[in-house]
Amino acid sequence: MDSTRALSEALTLVRDAVAVLRSEDLHGVDSGSLLTDVVAMRRLADQVEGEWLRRVGEVHARGAAQVVGAGSTKAFLRGTCLISPSESSRAVDTASALRTTCTQTADAVAAGVIGIGQAQVIAKVITGLPSALPEDVRVAGEATLVAHAAALNPAELAWAGRYFACHVDPHGVARDDAEQRARSGITFASTLYGAGIARGDLDPESLAVICAA
Structure with missing residues (x-):
C-alpha cells in the first residue's frame, strides 16, 4: 500500500473519531466519566503530537522542507502550521532530540506514559549535557527523568533535570x-x-x- 495513502486513511480514522466525540451530548455524561475522559484525551493528544514530532524529526533530518522551497524546517512549520517562531524552534529541537539522543523519551510519549511538556524538558536537559560525559551517564539520566516524568509536571521535572545536570558536572569541567x-x-x-x-x-x-x- 502506498505510504501517502496509508497516512491519509489513518488521519481519516482519527478525524472520524473526533467527529463522533464532538457529536456526543455532554449533558448526558456523568461527571466521573467526564473527568476520566479529560485525562485520557490529554494523553491521546500528547500521543498524537508525539507522532507529529516523529514526522517533523524525519522531515528535518532529510532536509525535506528546503526541497519544497522553505528556508528551513522551522520556517516551513511557521508558514504552513502557522505556529510562532518559538514554537517552531522548540518543535524542531525536540523532534531532533527524540529521533536521536532521547529515544527512551520518544517511546514513553508514544506509549502515553508521559506528555509532550515533559518530553520537551527531558530533551532540553539531555541535549544540553556536556559532550564529554560518558554515554551510559546520558542513557541512565534519561531513564531516570522519564521515570520521574510519569509523576511530575514539566516545571517540577525541570528542577529535577537541573539537579541531575549539576550532579553529573557540577563545575562544568566536562564541557569543551x-x-x-x-x-x-x-x-x-x-x-x-x-x-x-x-x-x-x-x-x-x-x-x-x-x-x-
Missing part, C-alpha cells in the same frame, strides 16, 4: 571550550523606572570582572 563559550553570556531586560534584569551564565573571568565593578 566551544561548549563553554556557547553557555557563557548574559542578557539584559529593562523594567519600569529604569531598572533592569540580568540573566545568563558567565565564565570565571567575566564573573570576576562584574564582581569587581
